[in-house]
Amino acid sequence: xxxxxxxxxxxxxxxxxxxxxxxxxxxxxxxxxxxxxxxxxxxxxxxxxxxxxxxxxxxxxxxxxxxxxxxxxxxxxxxxxxxxxxxxxxxxxxxxxxxxxxxxxxxxxxxxxxxxxxxxxxxx
Amino acid sequence: xxxxxxxxxxxxxxxxxxxxxxxxxxxxxxxxxxxxxxxxxxxxxxxxxxxxxxxxxxxxxxxxxxxxxxxxxxxxxxxxxxxxxxxxxxxxxxxxxxxxxxxxxxxxxxxxxxxxxxxxxxxx
DNA sequence: TATACTAGTTACCTAATGGTTATTAGTTAC
DNA sequence: GTAACTAATAACCATTAGGTAACTAGTATA
Numbered sequence: 306x307x308x309x310x311x312x313x314x315x316x317x318x319x320x321x322x323x324x325x326x327x328x329x330x331x332x333x334x335x336x337x338x339x340x341x342x343x344x345x346x347x348x349x350x351x352x353x354x355x356x357x358x359x360x361x362x363x364x365x366x367x368x369x370x371x372x373x374x375x376x377x378x379x380x381x382x383x384x385x386x387x388x389x390x391x392x393x394x395x396x397x398x399x400x401x402x403x404x405x406x407x408x409x410x411x412x413x414x415x416x417x418x419x420x421x422x423x424x425x426x427x428x429x
Numbered sequence: 430x431x432x433x434x435x436x437x438x439x440x441x442x443x444x445x446x447x448x449x450x451x452x453x454x455x456x457x458x459x460x461x462x463x464x465x466x467x468x469x470x471x472x473x474x475x476x477x478x479x480x481x482x483x484x485x486x487x488x489x490x491x492x493x494x495x496x497x498x499x500x501x502x503x504x505x506x507x508x509x510x511x512x513x514x515x516x517x518x519x520x521x522x523x524x525x526x527x528x529x530x531x532x533x534x535x536x537x538x539x540x541x542x543x544x545x546x547x548x549x550x551x552x553x
Numbered sequence: 554t555a556t557a558c559t560a561g562t563t564a565c566c567t568a569a570t571g572g573t574t575a576t577t578a579g580t581t582a583c
Numbered sequence: 584g585t586a587a588c589t590a591a592t593a594a595c596c597a598t599t600a601g602g603t604a605a606c607t608a609g610t611a612t613a
Contacts, residue, residue, distance in 0.1 A: 315467040315478060318531050322459050325534030330456075331570075335446050343439040348590050354439060359572060364591055374544070384580060385589035395540050402533045405526040407442050410449030416519055420498070455600075472560050483602065488561055508610065509559035
Protein backbone atom coordinates (compact mmCIF):
# COMPACT_ATOMS: atom_id res chain seq x y z
CA UNK A 306 0.00 0.00 0.00
CA UNK A 307 2.76 2.41 0.91
CA UNK A 308 4.53 1.63 -2.33
CA UNK A 309 1.50 2.21 -4.52
CA UNK A 310 0.87 5.56 -2.79
CA UNK A 311 4.39 6.55 -3.60
CA UNK A 312 3.94 5.55 -7.21
CA UNK A 313 0.70 7.50 -7.39
CA UNK A 314 2.38 10.60 -5.92
CA UNK A 315 5.20 10.24 -8.44
CA UNK A 316 2.77 10.12 -11.35
CA UNK A 317 0.79 13.14 -10.09
CA UNK A 318 4.00 15.11 -9.75
CA UNK A 319 5.13 14.07 -13.20
CA UNK A 320 1.89 15.30 -14.75
CA UNK A 321 1.97 18.65 -12.93
CA UNK A 322 5.59 19.34 -13.72
CA UNK A 323 5.02 18.60 -17.38
CA UNK A 324 2.06 20.97 -17.44
CA UNK A 325 4.23 23.71 -16.01
CA UNK A 326 7.11 22.91 -18.33
CA UNK A 327 5.01 23.33 -21.44
CA UNK A 328 4.31 26.94 -20.54
CA UNK A 329 7.81 27.96 -19.54
CA UNK A 330 9.77 25.95 -22.11
CA UNK A 331 12.28 27.71 -24.28
CA UNK A 332 15.18 30.02 -23.88
CA UNK A 333 13.32 33.29 -23.43
CA UNK A 334 10.03 32.95 -21.56
CA UNK A 335 11.46 32.80 -18.04
CA UNK A 336 13.86 35.69 -18.70
CA UNK A 337 10.97 37.80 -20.03
CA UNK A 338 8.88 37.06 -16.95
CA UNK A 339 11.83 37.81 -14.67
CA UNK A 340 12.29 41.13 -16.44
CA UNK A 341 8.62 42.00 -15.85
CA UNK A 342 8.77 41.13 -12.15
CA UNK A 343 10.89 44.26 -11.88
CA UNK A 344 8.14 46.54 -13.16
CA UNK A 345 5.95 46.95 -16.21
CA UNK A 346 8.06 47.46 -19.28
CA UNK A 347 7.88 48.45 -22.88
CA UNK A 348 9.14 46.35 -25.80
CA UNK A 349 12.40 48.26 -26.03
CA UNK A 350 12.99 48.11 -22.29
CA UNK A 351 12.71 44.34 -22.19
CA UNK A 352 15.14 44.19 -25.10
CA UNK A 353 17.61 46.21 -23.05
CA UNK A 354 17.24 43.85 -20.06
CA UNK A 355 17.76 40.74 -22.15
CA UNK A 356 20.56 41.95 -24.35
CA UNK A 357 20.82 39.04 -26.77
CA UNK A 358 17.17 38.58 -27.65
CA UNK A 359 16.14 39.49 -31.19
CA UNK A 360 12.98 41.52 -31.84
CA UNK A 361 11.54 38.54 -33.65
CA UNK A 362 11.92 36.21 -30.68
CA UNK A 363 10.78 38.83 -28.18
CA UNK A 364 7.65 39.55 -30.20
CA UNK A 365 6.93 35.86 -30.67
CA UNK A 366 7.38 34.91 -27.03
CA UNK A 367 5.41 37.91 -25.74
CA UNK A 368 2.49 36.70 -27.85
CA UNK A 369 2.76 33.19 -26.44
CA UNK A 370 2.89 34.48 -22.87
CA UNK A 371 -0.12 36.70 -23.53
CA UNK A 372 -2.04 33.77 -24.97
CA UNK A 373 -1.30 31.78 -21.81
CA UNK A 374 -2.55 34.73 -19.68
CA UNK A 375 0.79 35.24 -17.98
CA UNK A 376 1.26 38.80 -19.22
CA UNK A 377 -0.95 41.62 -20.45
CA UNK A 378 -0.35 44.04 -23.31
CA UNK A 379 -1.56 47.62 -23.19
CA UNK A 380 -1.28 50.02 -26.08
CA UNK A 381 -0.87 53.71 -25.25
CA UNK A 382 -1.82 56.22 -27.87
CA UNK A 383 1.12 58.48 -27.16
CA UNK A 384 3.05 60.30 -29.90
CA UNK A 385 5.38 57.51 -30.76
CA UNK A 386 3.03 54.64 -29.98
CA UNK A 387 4.08 52.86 -26.81
CA UNK A 388 3.08 49.42 -25.61
CA UNK A 389 3.33 48.34 -22.02
CA UNK A 390 3.70 44.75 -20.90
CA UNK A 391 2.82 43.67 -17.38
CA UNK A 392 2.44 40.46 -15.40
CA UNK A 393 -1.10 39.28 -14.81
CA UNK A 394 -1.99 37.78 -11.41
CA UNK A 395 -1.27 34.39 -12.97
CA UNK A 396 2.14 35.66 -14.05
CA UNK A 397 2.76 37.05 -10.58
CA UNK A 398 1.89 33.66 -9.13
CA UNK A 399 5.16 32.38 -10.56
CA UNK A 400 7.06 34.45 -8.03
CA UNK A 401 7.94 31.65 -5.61
CA UNK A 402 8.92 29.39 -8.50
CA UNK A 403 11.18 32.07 -9.89
CA UNK A 404 12.78 32.64 -6.47
CA UNK A 405 13.64 28.95 -6.26
CA UNK A 406 14.92 28.87 -9.80
CA UNK A 407 17.15 31.83 -9.05
CA UNK A 408 18.37 30.31 -5.78
CA UNK A 409 19.14 26.99 -7.42
CA UNK A 410 20.85 28.65 -10.37
CA UNK A 411 23.24 30.40 -7.99
CA UNK A 412 23.77 27.20 -6.01
CA UNK A 413 24.46 25.20 -9.17
CA UNK A 414 26.94 27.71 -10.50
CA UNK A 415 28.71 27.70 -7.14
CA UNK A 416 28.94 23.90 -7.07
CA UNK A 417 30.27 23.78 -10.61
CA UNK A 418 33.04 26.32 -10.09
CA UNK A 419 34.01 24.64 -6.79
CA UNK A 420 34.43 21.35 -8.60
CA UNK A 421 36.50 22.90 -11.36
CA UNK A 422 38.80 24.39 -8.76
CA UNK A 423 39.18 20.98 -7.15
CA UNK A 424 40.00 19.38 -10.48
CA UNK A 425 42.69 21.91 -11.26
CA UNK A 426 44.18 21.36 -7.81
CA UNK A 427 44.43 17.65 -8.50
CA UNK A 428 46.02 18.06 -11.91
CA UNK A 429 48.54 20.63 -10.59
CA UNK B 430 19.91 55.02 -6.47
CA UNK B 431 16.89 52.90 -5.71
CA UNK B 432 16.23 52.48 -9.40
CA UNK B 433 19.77 51.37 -10.25
CA UNK B 434 19.66 48.82 -7.40
CA UNK B 435 16.50 47.45 -8.85
CA UNK B 436 18.07 47.21 -12.28
CA UNK B 437 21.11 45.49 -10.82
CA UNK B 438 18.92 42.98 -9.00
CA UNK B 439 17.02 42.31 -12.20
CA UNK B 440 20.21 41.59 -14.12
CA UNK B 441 21.56 39.29 -11.40
CA UNK B 442 18.30 37.38 -11.39
CA UNK B 443 18.33 37.13 -15.16
CA UNK B 444 21.81 35.63 -15.16
CA UNK B 445 21.02 33.10 -12.44
CA UNK B 446 17.77 31.98 -14.00
CA UNK B 447 19.44 31.47 -17.35
CA UNK B 448 22.16 29.40 -15.71
CA UNK B 449 19.53 27.18 -14.17
CA UNK B 450 17.54 26.98 -17.38
CA UNK B 451 20.47 25.66 -19.37
CA UNK B 452 20.65 22.60 -17.15
CA UNK B 453 16.97 21.79 -16.94
CA UNK B 454 15.91 22.75 -20.48
CA UNK B 455 14.07 20.27 -22.59
CA UNK B 456 11.08 18.06 -22.34
CA UNK B 457 12.58 15.22 -20.37
CA UNK B 458 15.16 16.32 -17.79
CA UNK B 459 12.76 17.55 -15.12
CA UNK B 460 10.52 14.48 -15.47
CA UNK B 461 13.56 12.22 -15.11
CA UNK B 462 14.66 14.04 -11.96
CA UNK B 463 11.13 13.92 -10.56
CA UNK B 464 11.05 10.18 -11.18
CA UNK B 465 14.32 9.76 -9.27
CA UNK B 466 13.10 11.79 -6.28
CA UNK B 467 10.83 8.81 -5.66
CA UNK B 468 13.72 6.42 -5.24
CA UNK B 469 16.70 5.11 -7.15
CA UNK B 470 15.60 3.51 -10.35
CA UNK B 471 16.78 1.38 -13.22
CA UNK B 472 16.57 2.34 -16.88
CA UNK B 473 13.44 0.31 -17.46
CA UNK B 474 11.76 1.63 -14.32
CA UNK B 475 12.20 5.23 -15.40
CA UNK B 476 10.77 4.29 -18.79
CA UNK B 477 7.71 2.93 -17.03
CA UNK B 478 7.27 6.14 -15.02
CA UNK B 479 7.57 8.36 -18.07
CA UNK B 480 5.50 6.34 -20.48
CA UNK B 481 6.12 8.29 -23.66
CA UNK B 482 9.89 8.64 -23.51
CA UNK B 483 11.88 6.67 -26.07
CA UNK B 484 14.99 4.72 -25.05
CA UNK B 485 17.03 7.04 -27.22
CA UNK B 486 15.91 10.19 -25.42
CA UNK B 487 16.13 8.58 -21.99
CA UNK B 488 19.67 7.39 -22.63
CA UNK B 489 20.70 10.76 -24.04
CA UNK B 490 19.23 12.82 -21.22
CA UNK B 491 20.56 10.53 -18.51
CA UNK B 492 24.03 11.10 -19.93
CA UNK B 493 23.53 14.87 -19.89
CA UNK B 494 22.27 14.82 -16.30
CA UNK B 495 25.20 12.66 -15.26
CA UNK B 496 27.63 15.08 -16.92
CA UNK B 497 26.08 17.94 -14.98
CA UNK B 498 26.47 15.93 -11.74
CA UNK B 499 22.76 15.84 -11.04
CA UNK B 500 22.52 12.05 -11.11
CA UNK B 501 24.84 9.09 -10.63
CA UNK B 502 24.99 5.86 -12.58
CA UNK B 503 25.92 2.58 -10.92
CA UNK B 504 26.40 -0.65 -12.80
CA UNK B 505 25.59 -3.89 -10.99
CA UNK B 506 27.15 -7.07 -12.24
CA UNK B 507 24.03 -9.14 -11.78
CA UNK B 508 22.98 -11.81 -14.27
CA UNK B 509 21.09 -9.63 -16.60
CA UNK B 510 23.24 -6.53 -16.08
CA UNK B 511 21.36 -3.87 -14.14
CA UNK B 512 22.12 -0.19 -13.88
CA UNK B 513 20.86 2.03 -11.10
CA UNK B 514 20.38 5.75 -11.40
CA UNK B 515 20.20 7.99 -8.34
CA UNK B 516 20.12 11.68 -7.52
CA UNK B 517 23.38 13.18 -6.31
CA UNK B 518 23.27 15.76 -3.49
CA UNK B 519 23.24 18.41 -6.23
CA UNK B 520 20.26 16.71 -7.82
CA UNK B 521 18.56 16.48 -4.44
CA UNK B 522 19.12 20.20 -3.99
CA UNK B 523 16.52 20.77 -6.67
CA UNK B 524 13.83 19.57 -4.30
CA UNK B 525 12.43 22.98 -3.35
CA UNK B 526 12.48 24.09 -6.98
CA UNK B 527 10.60 20.97 -8.01
CA UNK B 528 8.02 21.51 -5.26
CA UNK B 529 7.34 25.01 -6.55
CA UNK B 530 7.20 23.81 -10.14
CA UNK B 531 4.69 21.18 -9.14
CA UNK B 532 2.61 23.64 -7.13
CA UNK B 533 2.57 26.16 -9.92
CA UNK B 534 1.74 23.54 -12.52
CA UNK B 535 -1.34 22.55 -10.54
CA UNK B 536 -2.30 26.19 -10.00
CA UNK B 537 -1.88 26.97 -13.69
CA UNK B 538 -3.96 24.03 -14.80
CA UNK B 539 -6.67 25.08 -12.34
CA UNK B 540 -6.71 28.65 -13.63
CA UNK B 541 -6.90 27.50 -17.22
CA UNK B 542 -9.79 25.13 -16.74
CA UNK B 543 -11.66 27.77 -14.65
CA UNK B 544 -11.33 30.21 -17.53
CA UNK B 545 -12.52 27.70 -20.08
CA UNK B 546 -15.58 27.01 -17.95
CA UNK B 547 -16.30 30.73 -17.78
CA UNK B 548 -16.02 31.06 -21.53
CA UNK B 549 -18.44 28.24 -22.15
CA UNK B 550 -20.86 29.81 -19.68
CA UNK B 551 -20.76 33.05 -21.65
CA UNK B 552 -21.28 31.36 -25.00
CA UNK B 553 -24.14 29.23 -23.66
C1' DT C 554 17.62 -23.13 -31.61
C1' DA C 555 14.46 -19.61 -30.34
C1' DT C 556 12.68 -16.33 -26.99
C1' DA C 557 13.08 -12.93 -23.54
C1' DC C 558 15.13 -9.83 -20.44
C1' DT C 559 18.80 -6.40 -19.31
C1' DA C 560 20.37 -1.59 -21.16
C1' DG C 561 21.05 0.63 -24.34
C1' DT C 562 22.80 2.28 -29.76
C1' DT C 563 22.24 3.53 -34.67
C1' DA C 564 20.43 5.59 -38.72
C1' DC C 565 17.17 8.37 -40.55
C1' DC C 566 13.71 11.88 -40.61
C1' DT C 567 10.64 15.90 -39.22
C1' DA C 568 9.38 19.77 -36.64
C1' DA C 569 10.43 23.28 -33.63
C1' DT C 570 13.58 26.71 -32.12
C1' DG C 571 16.26 30.37 -32.77
C1' DG C 572 19.24 33.71 -35.54
C1' DT C 573 20.08 37.41 -39.29
C1' DT C 574 18.95 40.99 -42.00
C1' DA C 575 15.91 43.99 -44.05
C1' DT C 576 11.55 46.18 -43.97
C1' DT C 577 7.05 48.49 -42.35
C1' DA C 578 4.21 52.38 -40.51
C1' DG C 579 3.29 56.33 -37.98
C1' DT C 580 5.11 60.56 -35.81
C1' DT C 581 8.37 64.11 -34.46
C1' DA C 582 12.50 66.84 -34.84
C1' DC C 583 16.23 68.76 -37.80
C1' DG D 584 13.32 65.69 -47.33
C1' DT D 585 15.76 62.89 -44.04
C1' DA D 586 16.80 60.93 -39.84
C1' DA D 587 15.24 58.87 -35.55
C1' DC D 588 12.19 56.73 -32.41
C1' DT D 589 8.14 53.74 -31.45
C1' DA D 590 6.95 48.45 -32.04
C1' DA D 591 7.11 45.29 -34.51
C1' DT D 592 6.99 41.91 -39.13
C1' DA D 593 8.84 39.07 -43.15
C1' DA D 594 11.83 36.18 -45.58
C1' DC D 595 15.21 33.12 -45.22
C1' DC D 596 18.52 29.95 -43.11
C1' DA D 597 20.93 26.86 -39.62
C1' DT D 598 20.78 24.24 -35.64
C1' DT D 599 18.78 21.47 -32.31
C1' DA D 600 15.34 18.70 -30.27
C1' DG D 601 12.77 15.02 -30.59
C1' DG D 602 10.47 10.88 -32.77
C1' DT D 603 10.53 6.09 -35.09
C1' DA D 604 12.11 1.79 -36.02
C1' DA D 605 15.43 -1.46 -36.20
C1' DC D 606 19.32 -3.41 -34.13
C1' DT D 607 23.23 -4.89 -30.59
C1' DA D 608 25.30 -7.75 -26.80
C1' DG D 609 25.25 -10.68 -23.05
C1' DT D 610 22.83 -14.17 -20.31
C1' DA D 611 19.16 -17.30 -19.05
C1' DT D 612 15.38 -20.23 -19.93
C1' DA D 613 12.28 -23.30 -22.67
